[in-house]
Amino acid sequence: MFTGIIEQTGTIVGLKDLGGVKRLTVTAPGIAGRLREGDSLAVSGVCLTALEVAGADVGEFFHADLAAETLARTSLGALAPGSVVNLEMPTAAGAPLGGHIVQGHVDGTGTLVSLEPVVSRDAPDFDRETTDWWLTVRVPEHLRRFMVEKGSVALEGISLTIARTDGETISVAILPLTYWRTNLHALKVGAPVNVEADVLVKLAYARMDAEAKPGFELTEGWLVASGY
DSSP, X not given: OBOSOOOEEXXXXXXXXXXXXXXXXXXXXXTGGGOOTXXXXXXXXXXXXXXEEEOSSTTSEEEEEEOHHHHHHSSGGGOOTTOEEEEEOXXXXXXXXXXXXXXXXXXXXXXXXXXXXXXXXXXXXXXXXXXOEEEEEEOOXXXXXXXXXXXXXXXXXXXXXXXXXXXXXXXXXXXXXXXXXXXXXXXXXXXXXXXXXXXXXXXXXXXXXXXXXXXXXXXXXXXXXXXX
């Protein structure tokens, strides 16, 4: 489990086709040195398994295989070398839950509509380093009902709060620390964005759907079809 609090960013070095899977190589000095082969970590919100942790300097690189399901549901398979990704290690038992419950099971990819500073670029007091930002993402249709105003969502693995939604897009406020510590400052309009809906909202909807289903009704037609 993760919390959506990004520890650092890494940079994609390569994506190699191995036939059934694609092998991702990421340079991440610092976090790579803490990994052992088989450990889990979140890469832009996608829970992956670290392989062949190595490099010219110890702990510089790690590799991870992307299965077909991961390639279909996330943006990782479409990223080019040089792309910046967000990295988070799993949350240790008993550690503070700083963001929200993030599983690393991305539900689909949205599209970056805009990322604009709250202070206009034309304003005399505009400062790119200190302004906060307004991020708008178009969410896949099958996830829109889970986007609840003031609810949580993980975008690129970042725990964020939905400030508003119009049924098709969601908008969230981005603090300067989040903007610069994550890959958000490197994304362009139109870029795919990994989206994981809040698991608690999904479970609530699943329960409502189950309760809405009609109960079993004993009818003459059912008796005939069942041989009675």
